[in-house]
Amino acid sequence: MSILIFLAPASVFLALIGLAAFWWTFRAGQYDDPMGDASRILIEDPADRPLSD
Structure with a gap:
C-alpha cells in the first residue's frame, strides 16, 4: 500500500x-495544416525518387 x-x-x-x-x-x-500534409504525400516529386543506376 505504501x-x-x-x-x-x-x-x-x-x-x-x-x-x-x-x-x-x-x-x-x-x-x-493537416489536410495539406495529407495531399502533399500524393504529389509526384522527381527530386524524391532514388537515383537509378
Whole structure:
C-alpha cells in the first residue's frame, strides 16, 4: 500500500509532462495544416525518387 505514495505523484508528474509536450507542439503550430500534409504525400516529386543506376 505504501507504493501508492510513490506511484500516484509519479503518474501525475508524467501526465503533466505529456500535457506540457502537447501544449508545446500546439503552440508551435504542428497541427495547423493537416489536410495539406495529407495531399502533399500524393504529389509526384522527381527530386524524391532514388537515383537509378
